[in-house]
Amino acid sequence: TTLRADIETDGRRAKVSFGRDWKADAERRDFTINALYAEADGTIVDLVGGVADIEARRLRFIGDPEARIREDYLRILRFFRFFAWYGDGRPDAEGLKACARLKEGLGQLSVERVWSELKKLLSAPDPSRALLWMRQASVLTSVLPETEKWGIDAIHALTRAEKDLGWTPDPLLRLEAIVPPDAARLKTLAERLRFSVSDAGRLRQWALTAPVEPKTTEAELAKRLYRGDHQGLVDRLRLSLASARGRAVEDNDALLEAGGFSRLLAFAGKWKKPDFPLKGADLTTLGASPGPKLGATLKNLENEWVESGFALDRGALLERAAEALES
Structure with missing residues (x-):
């Protein structure tokens, strides 16, 4: 691996220099569990207590949590994301307090980085505890103000259903569980976090x-x-x-x-x-002229077909089309 040391940070990205100091490289990383190394023979090198934290399913910042966060405010969201995936019990108290105190720094981040991190969090086997602690620290409303006054309790029932019924964890469905089905607000959310066209469209259709x-x-x-x-x-x-x-x-x-x-x-x-049995060409064959009347007739026939439970066959529809065109 390449060893690095931070020489300048601005809360978004760090400028680094390359070196040969393992301790300095470890101390520039975010969490103890992310600062483990392996020698060529497979021996684990642990300079910050990461192995013990992995065994205890405990997530801790390396050194001063506030200092680590000020280097890159995305670490606030990473704290909750890694807790969702690997943490147990309560989050580290000092780390949680630091996230709450410095949450305004999230506004400095690119929205693409924020949504990428949130989507990874929402993809965890059970993100419900992490979301609750994010709400407790007022971090959740900083990045998803739509959750304010709406509540996120529905996430518990959804994750239980996923486990019991074998549903694949779906980050967008989980997002829908914690935001109101308001198309206008969700349009704003999708634009703010720059969702893909597909993700934005799915949220909108759910709301509508x-x-x-x-x-x-x-x-x-x-x-x-x-x-x-x-x-x-x-x-x-x-x-x-x-x-x-x-x-x-x-x-x-x-x-x-x-x-x-x-x-x-x-x-x-x-x-x-099912495929609707008729097309516009069928009506022109019956003598209809292209135009609004043909389109309206075709739409009316399609509605009749749907209301019949899709039972009307092509022959019956052609008969009705002929009658409609004669009237």
Whole structure:
């Protein structure tokens, strides 16, 4: 490995010089667990107590936590991210206090670095404890003000559902669990943190998708899946199922709700969008002229087809098209 020493820091990036001092290299790193070295024969070199901290699942800054944070304020988010992945019990008290005191420094960071770190945190097997401590230290509202006055308790039920039902941890679904489904606010969030087009679109569609009632029939859900956003509906169903399962321990009604959401989610997972049997060319063959009337007629026929439960076949639709064009 190359050995380095910081010669200048500004809270964002460090300028470094290369050297031969292992101790100096270790002391410029953020956490004890990140300052371990291995000799050619595999012998571990531990100059700051990192091995003991790994064994205890304890996360500590090297030296003075405030000094480490002032070198790069991203270390505040890294503290909670590494705690989410590798920590146990309570976070290190001095590290937590330092993060709370210096949280304003997060505003100096590029938004791309902030979102990258948050996404990694939200991808941890169970980020709920880290999020709670971030809220306690007022760090969470510094980077995600949308969580203020909304609450993040839904993350507990979601992570339990993930474990019980075998869902792959999904950082965007977890984000949806801790922010309000407000399309305008989520648009602002996505622009502020410069989400990818895909991530921003998914958040928006989730917010715009109306909740699904647990007694909804598969036929009605099929219509919504066809007309709406599949991912938005699946996200709504997963969050609703997780919430109902969390309440089902003490609420029989919630148990019934969970059964309904589970049924609908299974249906949505297997559902394939059918192809509408007609195209504009079919109507022109029947004598229709290209234009708004043709488009409106085709849309009306598609709505009739959807309302029939996708049962109307091509022949029946052509008959209706001919009747519509004659009227």
